[in-house]
Amino acid sequence: MKPVVSLRGATLKFGKRTLWEDLDLDINPGEFFAVLGPNGSGKTTFLKVLLGLQELHSGSARLGGRPVERGSNLIGYIPQQKSFAPDTPLRARDLVGLGVDGHRWGLRLGAAKANRRIDELLDLVGAAEYAKVPVGQLSGGEQQRLRVAQSLAADPQVLLCDEPLLSLDLQHQQAVSALINKQCRSQDSAVVFVTHEINPIIDYVDRVLYLAGGRFRVGKPSEVMTTEVLSGLYGSRVEVIHANGRMIVVGLPEAATHHHEDAHSVAGELG
Amino acid sequence: MDFDSILRAIFNFENYGELLVLVQNSIWAGALLGLLGGLMGTFVMKRDLAFAVHGISELSFAGAAFALLIGADIVFGSLIGSVLAALLLGVMGVRARDKNSIIGVIMPFGLGLGILFLSLYEGRASNKFGLLTGQIVSVDTVQLQVLATAAVVVMIALVAIWRPLTFASVDPEVAEARGVPVRTLGIGFMVLLGISVALSIQVVGALLVLALLITPAAAALRVTSSPRLVVTLSVAFAVTATVGGIMLALGGRIPISPYVTTLSFLIYVVCRIIGGVRAGRGLNGRVLPAEAGAA
Numbered sequence: 001m002k003p004v005v006s007l008r009g010a011t012l013k014f015g016k017r018t019l020w021e022d023l024d025l026d027i028n029p030g031e032f033f034a035v036l037g038p039n040g041s042g043k044t045t046f047l048k049v050l051l052g053l054q055e056l057h058s059g060s061a062r063l064g065g066r067p068v069e070r071g072s073n074l075i076g077y078i079p080q081q082k083s084f085a086p087d088t089p090l091r092a093r094d095l096v097g098l099g100v101d102g103h104r105w106g107l108r109l110g111a112a113k114a115n116r117r118i119d120e121l122l123d124l125v126g127a128a129e130y131a132k133v134p135v136g137q138l139s140g141g142e143q144q145r146l147r148v149a150q151s152l153a154a155d156p157q158v159l160l161c162d163e164p165l166l167s168l169d170l171q172h173q174q175a176v177s178a179l180i181n182k183q184c185r186s187q188d189s190a191v192v193f194v195t196h197e198i199n200p201i202i203d204y205v206d207r208v209l210y211l212a213g214g215r216f217r218v219g220k221p222s223e224v225m226t227t228e229v230l231s232g233l234y235g236s237r238v239e240v241i242h243a244n245g246r247m248i249v250v251g252l253p254e255a256a257t258h259h260h261e262d263a264h265s266v267a268g269e270l271g
Numbered sequence: 272m273d274f275d276s277i278l279r280a281i282f283n284f285e286n287y288g289e290l291l292v293l294v295q296n297s298i299w300a301g302a303l304l305g306l307l308g309g310l311m312g313t314f315v316m317k318r319d320l321a322f323a324v325h326g327i328s329e330l331s332f333a334g335a336a337f338a339l340l341i342g343a344d345i346v347f348g349s350l351i352g353s354v355l356a357a358l359l360l361g362v363m364g365v366r367a368r369d370k371n372s373i374i375g376v377i378m379p380f381g382l383g384l385g386i387l388f389l390s391l392y393e394g395r396a397s398n399k400f401g402l403l404t405g406q407i408v409s410v411d412t413v414q415l416q417v418l419a420t421a422a423v424v425v426m427i428a429l430v431a432i433w434r435p436l437t438f439a440s441v442d443p444e445v446a447e448a449r450g451v452p453v454r455t456l457g458i459g460f461m462v463l464l465g466i467s468v469a470l471s472i473q474v475v476g477a478l479l480v481l482a483l484l485i486t487p488a489a490a491a492l493r494v495t496s497s498p499r500l501v502v503t504l505s506v507a508f509a510v511t512a513t514v515g516g517i518m519l520a521l522g523g524r525i526p527i528s529p530y531v532t533t534l535s536f537l538i539y540v541v542c543r544i545i546g547g548v549r550a551g552r553g554l555n556g557r558v559l560p561a562e563a564g565a566a
Contacts, residue, residue, distance in 0.1 A: 051447075051448050052450075053447065053448070070450040071449055071450015071451070072450070075448070077445055077448035077449065079444050079445055079448075082444075084441075085319075087316070087492045087493075087496075088317070088441055088496070089313065089316075089317065089441075089492055089495075089496050089497070089498050089501040090441050090496065090498065091496050091497060091498075091556065094497075094498055095442070098437070098438050098441075098442055098445070098446070099445075099449075101434065102434055102435065102437065102438035102442075102446065102449070102451070103434070103435055103438060103446070103449045103450060103451050104434055104435070105431060105432065105434065105435065106430065106431055106433060106434065107430060107433050107434065108434060128558075129557065129558045130556075130557050130558070131556075131558075132497075132556035132557075133555050133556045133557045134496035134555060134556070136496075137555050147445075150445070160448075
């Protein structure tokens, strides 16, 4: 099987700070791949590299056999939930429509075809009921369903998800991650899922990349999410406790929980 | 001045037919600028640039005043002022907070410069007043043609970048991930906005540009979230305000801007009331389970 994402000797540095170094990685079609680590460890930057928005310091990143490029049709992107201003002139179906042809120049001609595609996508994620509701009036869970629909518009081979479950309640976390998993299994899309909380997706994850302290480890969750491995990455004693199929990481260093570039910080919830 | 004569100064429809023929050009230009204002306004609202429009118009005023002082073309002067201001904001103010403080700094500076140039100018006083309050009826045919051409060019450019600009305005992170040149489009839009402000100033003056570039779109947003309907209504409102304003102003001896701004304002008030009533009834387009079952 040909890998859809392929990194060789990938290194990322900001000034003197090394986020990760010499990363070799292949992600296969149909694989659910989680990227974990504390804030500031370079998880989001990892996605930016694949999106072609961030250059590597050294090494190479390939997508579908070609060097990464901006605006690749192979990629679907699901962002964090954000709030829209209440008067944003955009209904649920228009948000999905942006994914269908929002990047093209000019006006939309042939609205019928685009509308059919939008309806298909809305049905796929069960959002038909609120298709005409302004996005500013939707709940976070509803918005993230639409994000899934939006990201699938071009039948992507890779779904890049940047903390898509953040600030959702448990029920919606399950619903949205199940949708993403469905796409992964039924369409054979690779999923690269950036998160700092592995538990909502623990049943789906095939492999994880754990980034911490300028080091990383790739492997099955059972291999990586252990007391020994994480302690090695953080350079201090960290304990992984298993309870009811959930994993809880205890004893994360202060710096890892509070030092960050990302705007969000959920202390103590690091996967 | 008694009430009757005030009223006659404001509304006077004697010889209306003959006057109408005389200002035909102005009405066409007004309609075109209304169309432009309505279209641009929807993006101004999406990109949260209402304050920027105000800032740009002050610098545009300074440019026009300078042109008046040195005897150059006023439209050209205001164009230079507003495009410079718009570019500056586009390049410097990437984040909303930065942008607002930069505008707050630029605006009084521009207004101050304008006042300086006007004080130095020794020509007709009505020329000075016109820059602030609008003067389309006194614009000659050649200038009207320039205005119209510029407006058409801006509209063509806007239509060409319509979809990616929409994407970049309402959903910038995902647009960037999709390969949309978010930053370049933002700066390009500022140039178009600068030109539009300079053109609108010719109708309503520097102080009242917001009535053309913001109020119609803001009114439309109160009553609908459908992107297509927002644009349609915004354009309809802006054209109604400009053309209606010019026609009402014909017989009186007052500049057209109060008519345009009042019409614009009334439309906004009506839309707000309609929007408020609808929100009160909880109508937002959601299909409730019972309805879905019936349908």
